[in-house]
Amino acid sequence: MEAPELLRVWVLAAVALGGSRATLPDHHVLPDHRVSSETGAIFVHELERDLFLTGHEDDDATPITFQAHLRDHPDLPRWLRYIQRDPHQPAYLYGCPTATEVGTHIIEVLAYNRHTYETVAQRLVITVVPAPGGDPPYQGEFLVGNRNVEELLPAAAQEIFLQSTAGVWDQDDLHVINITSALDRGGRVPLPIEGRKEGVYVKVGSHGTFSPCLASAASPQSLFRCSLGQQPLASCYDTFAPHFTIRWCNLTLLQVWPTPTASGPVWGSGVLEEDGDFQPPTDAPPQDLLPGFLVTLLVPLVVAVLLCLLLGHLMCCRREGV
Known part of the structure; x- marks a missing residue:
């Protein structure tokens, strides 16, 4: 390739590279x-x-x-x-x-x-x-079957859910603790049919005790009815309908109490009190290391000698014609 033609190729390449950079x-x-x-x-x-x-x-x-x-x-x-x-x-x-x-x-x-x-x-x-009042000791987790997680994240949707929760849990300090997709808890991906949702776990907390309605819905008798495919026990009106479909058989009630923190060691000033005598620790008795040394040294040596004797016997006494 001649020099002018090579120069022309380099110029075209530079122009193309410059144009590509300009369009980034x-x-x-x-x-x-x-x-x-x-x-x-x-x-x-x-x-x-x-x-x-x-x-x-x-x-x-x-x-x-x-x-x-x-x-x-x-x-x-x-x-x-x-x-x-x-x-x-x-x-x-x-x-x-x-x-x-x-x-x-x-x-x-x-x-x-x-x-x-x-x-x-x-x-x-x-x-x-940290929360000023600490974590709420009473926590209830509801499974909402007709919602996806992003539908309950806006503040307006959370407020509607709390208003519905107040109908079955009459407390003034209800607030949402956590929202989790049912897929993150082992749920199945719904079929691609209109109206099918993934399901959302909503955990609500309060410093007040659970209502009798929630206690009966989470009782062992209610769970036994759920295992039989029957409706759970509920002594109150479902105020979540029609906005939210609560699966009462998946209701979980928790009581979380703060764990007392263990007090750490109390450090002194590092100076002895008056008339205090320092008592050094007693001398440790000397250890006899000779038996361990002999075992460590003699056992491999004896094994090596036996192997040498066995190898010599095989090579010298087991040869053909000997």
Whole structure:
């Protein structure tokens, strides 16, 4: 190839490379978003699509997907979950932090525009603080059969559920502790038929005792009726209907009491009191290491001698013609 032709090829390659770099998708970085959460209560953060749409694209038909992970880690912390049913719907980060998660968690969120391939990044700073009143000692877990997990994450849906719960558990301090998909608890994936849902476990807590209605629904007699395929015992009206279908045979009531913390050792000043005499520890008696030394040395030596004698006998006395 002549020199002018080679130069022309290099120029075309450089132009093509420069054009490809000029068409790379944009990357935007949003300011940090700071939120707080208490232990023993559900934390829900919605990743709003409008916030991550850049420029003139504000169409609801724009598909956007998200990726979220803990900073310097490949995945989210174990108490936090991510859900997005469809690229045209918002995504949620949700979970219930415990006392071991108290502190600051920095979540890095990256949004992808599936039409333009643009990316938008944002850091979510979550500060987990201990609950002022501690974890509620009375906790009830309900299985909602006609909902998916993302349908109960909005605050409005949780408020409706708490109002329905107050009808069977008359307490003023009811609050949602955790929301978990039934698939995460070993449930089966529903058939792709309209109206079929995955099911959601909703844990509600209170500092007040359980109502007689809940106690009877979770009694051994009620569980026995459930094992026979009969309706469980319920002495009150089901206030969850028609919004929520509660599977009463899966009702779980827990009483969680705080474990007393063991007091640690009391450290002194390190200075002896007056007229205090230091008593050094008594000398340890000397150990006789000779038997162990002889066993360690003589046993392998005897075995080696026997093997040598056996090998010599086989080689010298068992040869053909000897």
